[in-house]
Amino acid sequence: MIGIVVATHGSMGIELVRTAELIVGKCEKIEAVPFFPHESGEELTQKIKQAIANVNDGDGVVVFVDLIGGNCCTISGAFLRDENVEVICGVNLPMVIKLVNHRHEGLKDVAAAVQKAGVKSIVNLRERLL
Amino acid sequence: MNIVLFRIDERFIHGQIIQGWKGLEYQHIVVISDRMAGDELEKRLQLSGVLDNVTACFYKSNQMPEMAMDQAKNTKRTIILVGNVEDAILVIQSGIRVNKLNLGVMSRNSSRTHVVSPAVYVSPEEMESLKQISMMGIEVEAQGVERDTAVRLF
Numbered sequence: 001m002i003g004i005v006v007a008t009h010g011s012m013g014i015e016l017v018r019t020a021e022l023i024v025g026k027c028e029k030i031e032a033v034p035f036f037p038h039e040s041g042e043e044l045t046q047k048i049k050q051a052i053a054n055v056n057d058g059d060g061v062v063v064f065v066d067l068i069g070g071n072c073c074t075i076s077g078a079f080l081r082d083e084n085v086e087v088i089c090g091v092n093l094p095m096v097i098k099l100v101n102h103r104h105e106g107l108k109d110v111a112a113a114v115q116k117a118g119v120k121s122i123v124n125l126r127e128r129l130l
Numbered sequence: 131m132n133i134v135l136f137r138i139d140e141r142f143i144h145g146q147i148i149q150g151w152k153g154l155e156y157q158h159i160v161v162i163s164d165r166m167a168g169d170e171l172e173k174r175l176q177l178s179g180v181l182d183n184v185t186a187c188f189y190k191s192n193q194m195p196e197m198a199m200d201q202a203k204n205t206k207r208t209i210i211l212v213g214n215v216e217d218a219i220l221v222i223q224s225g226i227r228v229n230k231l232n233l234g235v236m237s238r239n240s241s242r243t244h245v246v247s248p249a250v251y252v253s254p255e256e257m258e259s260l261k262q263i264s265m266m267g268i269e270v271e272a273q274g275v276e277r278d279t280a281v282r283l284f
Binding site: 009037038039040041043067068069070071073074077078080081089 | 140141142143144145148171172174175176177178179180235237238239248249251274
């Protein structure tokens, strides 16, 4: 099963996981990593490292981060040295749900599908419907 | 050299630099970091979010003479980022002229007993060094992003 880590500035990731579970039900091998202003990059590195280890059962891990180029991104990105880790920036709720529903497929394919789902979920409703 | 921001930031290029200091209309970033300068993946990660027109270069802290020489020719609006007070001093000693040192991110640890802001913690030794810097005519202030109110230390 592909493990999921959601690393964000502040508590956004914690709420994102909670909200995803409201919609799809309780999930396993999913962890949120919050990052607060007083914490050092080293602390964040350790937290992400631990979270990846906790959710990885050998099938690989997707780390979602909020902002490309932000600290959660640059620190998670260092784990790309591990071929079994993918990092996807710009996380939104549909992406987390998509991943939760496709956790038993190959890591690279799922990462691509999740990225696509995220983009597809961004819609101007007026343009779409009216 | 046209320095628009000289900053201590342990995170170097991150969201606050990319979004929070956009108003400076900077075109170039100089990063002083042994870790970043020696690692291709770290460099790419640092640059992953910057605007397309912004360039960057990375130096190790023992490359200050080289940095000063390269940057002397640079006319772009430039941000200099260092990770700690010692490297800030090295930049100043390299002869690059700065009039203000911004403290952006200096995270909490056991020796940093002085809390300046939610992201800036300073040890007594660092406070003494910052005072020395101020005596060279350089203002020292803590400010996360442009919209925050600056806290003047010296």
